[in-house]
Amino acid sequence: MTTTRHPLLATARALADGLLAPHAARVDQEGVPVGHLDAIRSSGLLGVSAPREYGGADAPDAVAREVQEILAGACCSTWFVQTQHHTPVRMLAQSAAPVRERLLGPLSTGESLAGIAYAHVRAFPRVPVRATSERGGWRFDGRVPWYTGWGLNDVMLVAGVSEADEVVFAFTGAHEQPGLRASEPMRLAALTAARTVSLELDGLWLPGDAVVLRTPQEKFALLDRPRSTNASPAVFGVAYAALQVLEDAGESGTASALRERLDEVRGQVYDLAGHPVPYEHVPERLALKTRSYDLMRAATTAAVVAGGGRAMGLDATAQRLFREGMFLLVQGQTNDVRRAHLDALAQF
Structure with a gap:
């Protein structure tokens, strides 16, 4: 299976064979343990695509793909929690916003683990989450149908669509707070272990310096399409x-x-x-x-x-x-x- 030699591939394989695969059946029934994620945090795999100057490996995309393949084959639930992390890292790496300097280092080294709450943006022209400019920041209202890793992630990347059809991405803590409430973890036919919830956003206000990207919906759709195709x-x-x-x-x-x-x-x-x-x-x-x-x-x-x-x-x-x-x-x-x-x- 290996098409590219890189030290992180050996790291991923050792983690898969030594920890993830032997315990996958138990994890499937009981939930992804913090210990699995701690092992991934300390392995350097969370920074596979992150810039070296922020503590990442800056590995080629071919290596990143194969790392994800190895982890998913060993324990798909653990893979699904950690795979959410890589989109926020890539977005921060491509941004010049102030939040880059605050979060890219901790996310690249594994000190922090990120989740994503933006798949609903793909439902456009339906707008499940509205973003409204308010008080120098942004207010988010609506429902995020799926958020994976609740109780396991440190931060989340949330998105909404403005009245001008602009997609606004911003970071916040992955915990209940004013304007943000989570459902009970969903029971699913597969990957219940990944702790997926829905999120109710009712006036979640985030400051302007929490925003990592604002982009027209049409441009976002063009760049996002390869992720699904x-x-x-x-x-x-x-x-x-x-x-x-x-x-x-x-x-x-x-x-x-x-x-x-x-x-x-x-x-x-x-x-x-x-x-x-x-x-x-x-x-x-x-x-x-x-x-x-x-x-x-x-x-x-x-x-x-x-x-x-x-x-x-x-x-x-x-x-x-x-x-x-x-x-x-x-x-x-x-x-x-x-x-x-x-x-x-x-x-x-």
Whole structure:
């Protein structure tokens, strides 16, 4: 699987094999423990893409993708909590706003862990969260449907849309405060362990120096689109983990056939992910994403079939990977992705 040699890949693999994978079944049932995140914080993996001058590794995107793939294949719940962190880091690294100097260092070194509360911005022209300029800062009102890592993260990146259709991104503490209230953690078919809540924003006021970015919604959509049209590295991580289960069950022939196809699609996906113009080749990206889903689904299904009745136990790796794969089918889903996936399934 390794396409690029980098010290953080060895770090990720050691963490995956020594801690995450051995405890994944327990985490799935009991929740992501603080100890797992502490290990990731101290490993340097939270700063994989962060600037060196702020304590990060400034690793190539190919390395960052493979790190995420490794972690997701070992424990998807732990992966999902920590993967939220990397978007705020990248946004701060590209910003000249004052909040960069306050937060980029702690986020790059792992001293602080960030979550994100902005996926709802993709629902435009519907505006689940409104941002209003007020008293030298910004007031946020509305409902954030999904926020992962509640009780585990230190800070959150929240966003709303202004009356001028400008997307406003700002940082605040990841805890209840005036104007911000969290639901109870959701019980989900997969990744309940990641502590996902909804957030009610009722007059959450943040000062102007908490803002990291203000950008027209159309520009945000153009730059954000690749995040949803490219297949997630987690899809490959879960698929490869399922193939290992299949091999361990003695079904090396089936595993080998699926692995060959998965390797090919993975290479194509990552080649496009590294394209210098990230919003080009959207139809090809979507086609490869649905093909990636097909192969992940085949791999996780094969692992369950090979396990027989034993695969139905809650401590069985095969059924956990199957459920995690189901989650990845809708994680970060947009209308474009949904339409492309359904159209492909109609021709299956």
